[in-house]
Amino acid sequence: MSENDLIPNPSPDELTKLRQRVAELENAEKRYLNLFENAGDAILIVDPVTFTIVDANANAARRFGYSKDELKRLQIADIEIPQDTHQSNSGFVWESFASGVILYECYYRRKDGSLMAVEVSRSYVVAGGQTLQQNVVRDITARKEMQAALHESEERLRSTFESLDDFVVVLDKTGLILDYHIAPHSGGFGLQVEIFKGRPYWELLPAEVSAMLDDHIQSLMDSGVVQEFDYSITEPPNQVMWFNVKISLRSDSEGGFAGVTIVFRDITERRDAEQQRLAYSLERERVKLLGDFITNVSHEFKTPLSVIMTKIYLMEKTMMNEKEIEKLRIIQEQVTYINHLISAMLMMSRLNTDSEFAFEPFELSGLVREVVVTAHQLAATRQQSIKLNLQQDSFIVLGKKEDVHHALYNLIENALLFSPNEATITVNILSKGNYVLLEIIDPGIGLSKEDVQFIFDPFYRVDKARTARKAGLGLSIAKKIIEIHKGAIEVTSTLGKGSTFAVYLPQINH
DSSP: OOHHHHSOOOOHHHHHHHHHHHHHHHHHHHHHHHHHHHOSSEEEEEOTTTOBEEEEOHHHHHHHTOOHHHHHTSBGGGTEEOGGGOGGGGGOOEEEOTTSOEEEEEEEEOTTSOEEEEEEEEEEEEETTEEEEEEEEEEOHHHHHHHHHHHHHHHHHHHHHHHOSSEEEEEETTSBEEEEEOOTTSGGGGOOOSOOTTSBGGGTSOHHHHHHHHHHHHHHHHHOOOEEEEEEEEETTTEEEEEEEEEEEEEOTTSOEEEEEEEEEEOHHHHHHHHHHHHHHHHHHHHHHHHHHHHHHHHHHHHHHHHHHHHHHHHHHHOOOHHHHHHHHHHHHHHHHHHHHHHHHHHHHHHHHOOOOOOEEEEHHHHHHHHHHHHHHHHHTTTOEEEEEESSSOOEEEEOHHHHHHHHHHHHHHHHHTSOTTOEEEEEEEEETTEEEEEEEEOSSOOOHHHHHHTTSTTOOSSTTOOSOOOSOHHHHHHHHHHHTTOEEEEEEETTTEEEEEEEEEBSOO
16 A cells, blocks of 8 residues: 555545635735735835845835845845934834734935934734744834924924913813913912913902903904903002903814913003103193193283383383382383293293204304303393303304203303302313213302202292292203203202302213
8 A cells, every 4th residue: 555545535625625725825925915015115024033134025125225136135234223323213112012013113224325214013924934024114204304393393382482471371172271381570460370280260360350351262252353451450569560461262173162372461561651651641731731821821911011111111201200210110120020931931831842953063162151241241230250161162062052042041140140249150161071061150148958959940939038030930941951952950059158050961072
């Protein structure tokens, strides 16, 4: 009996099933090979013992720049870069599945040396009785670039977020705080800042502010238009702080409502500035109205005063009685005083209401000489003298010459009027840094500390009895003119010993 006689002959039915099984295996192999060659990902088959690449699909050859034969002469380590040899590989991720599939990210080196970010799905297959390692390699360069761009965008947003002086709160659709930023120097914006995330906004805000937020969030959801409102709080000790609130919608990936972003901005300084601007505007309007009133009234006064002065002149020509002439002289002095007062008020009104002044360069030393010559007429009536000391011949300043003349004359006149007869008034002009310094020094009655504080106030009189018939506006006008010229005026005085008025004017030739 031969060995073949010992092998049972399969039945026709068994042969049919065997042929079907072989056909199924062949079809499965064809399907696998078809999937292998036409897969969108690169596939490398590796010997798990020698780690040599035993096969590769066309996509692997194309992506890595090798031919299939070249790939088959490589080990997997020739193209796969382990985590610890590439610094950019800090995001290396391993994930092991119960099915035996291992998923990780790494870099593959192409033939030209360039690197490709990849995701590798490693599993084991059996072919021809041999267990082989199958690596499905997916190019994730675009995904990595997108992740890097997203990370950069998030960092930019975070950097912008952190640099804001505002308090920013991000709420979810239920009103819980998802994220926030508050500037360290903000003072808290009137909020309880101990714990923010995960808490509803109404627990952190004063009840009245929370109610306003409720209303505006509802309006935002109804209209889709950014909402804005202001509120104030009172911080100890009685300091009112103002805040502006802007509320905008946040949408999810499908365009649905995801919550809101609220920005709180401290506008206390802005509100204060607005109040100051309003007060300044009202004051300017008040001054303008007062100026208009003074101008109109002055016009009404000047006409009859002019008539009175004319009549006085004519009466003096016809009167021979000394007693009557003396009475006319008293009337004339009073009319002159009123005219002087009207002129001073008009001058002050103009200085307070004019917003623009036509300034030109002019030589100050010559102007001071002119003022001194004019003042000599008053000094002569009191047997007084004026001594002028110039450090140099020329000082150039920028301004309105007539107004500066008026200011300096007022100061010298004041020194003469409040100094005794036969006194000497000293005027010094010298350079002081970027300024010209004019000193008017008198040996007069001097000023008390109280008088020094108020000496430049309109109508303030050191001579409480008003024996000197002056308007009481001369020093106020002088100070106003000097300040308009971006200068300053100071006074030092000792009661009973005299005063020094120091005028500083910017010089342009220094």
